[in-house]
Amino acid sequence: MNEMEYVDLRSDTVTKPTPEMREAMAEAAVGDDVFGDDPTVIELQELAANMIGKESSLFVPSGTMGNLIAIMVHCSRGEEAIIGDKSHIYLNEAGGMSALGGVYPHPVPNQKDGTLRLGDIRGAIQPDDQHRTITRLISIENTQNACGGIPLSVEYTRQVGSLAKENGLKFHIDGARIFNAAAALDVDVKELTDPADSVMFCLSKGLASPVGSMLAGTREFIARAHRLRKMLGGGMRQVGVLAAAGLISLEKMAGRLKQDHARAKNLYEGLKQIGGLRIEAGPSSNMVYFKLAEHIRMAEDEVISEMKKRGVLVDWSAPREFRLVTHYWVDDTGVEKAVQAFRDVLA
């Protein structure tokens, strides 16, 4: 089977550049971005800062580097950051904040709805005592990936922002999928980012760029972030070829994410009719989670290979649990094909 025929629901990171992106990449005006000479990167950074509602922004190779840089700007070695125990920063960034930044993670539980309880955050702030580390930062994740791609509300984000301010702390948002959150909540993304000192978001997920993330904040914050990006080896040269795709992500892709969410809902409705799986709440953005029913004897890998034979790529997220993600390259026919394949495989 030709790879183009697969319906790939493993993640929105699998999104290939659109034909329009490939054309823009081929024709992009470029320069040496380490010299600050790349006009396409400059344009991308200005547009991203504008859309996200911050003074300035920086193109970084990955979301992981963007989060790490933000933490390292906000916190000195030996200081601590309050983060969710199901956050990407805590679980999936190879411990970079402590290994490279010397920053101590103070995890508090992510609730089912993706939030950190305000009381838990308050309780995690260290008193001024020589025995304790110094609390410097609160970070939340929107959408909250491991809790089901749940968007955190404007109201909640404001509350965290106020709590940070009252306690003299910095506030970072890991907004890898913040445009999905804005689409799901039907708000301007600026409302979700306004209370934060810094925001990272990914161009390379639902926004369909091949590579890259943006880190945004004040001019002063970005000046310090720029130096850290260089230190971490993230200074890139004629990177306008990637920024050209990023511009299309912001201009064309950010506004179409509701389609992905509608397809996730259709996928959920279809899967709900199938006996071999247990599915709880409907999707709140572009992710559908379900578990295999008790009577299904197949192992996860078997389900994955049987689905692949039927032209559908899926991945498991925890023992007996699957996460399916809709994106630009999954259309209505793809959703139907996936539901039919699960019906056959789990019958």
Ligand SMILES: *Cc1c(COP(=O)(O)O)cnc(C)c1O
């Ligand atoms: C993907 C992701 C990141 C990191 O992005 P990479 O570009 O893969 O390094 C950070 N946070 C969340 C919530 C993500 O989903």
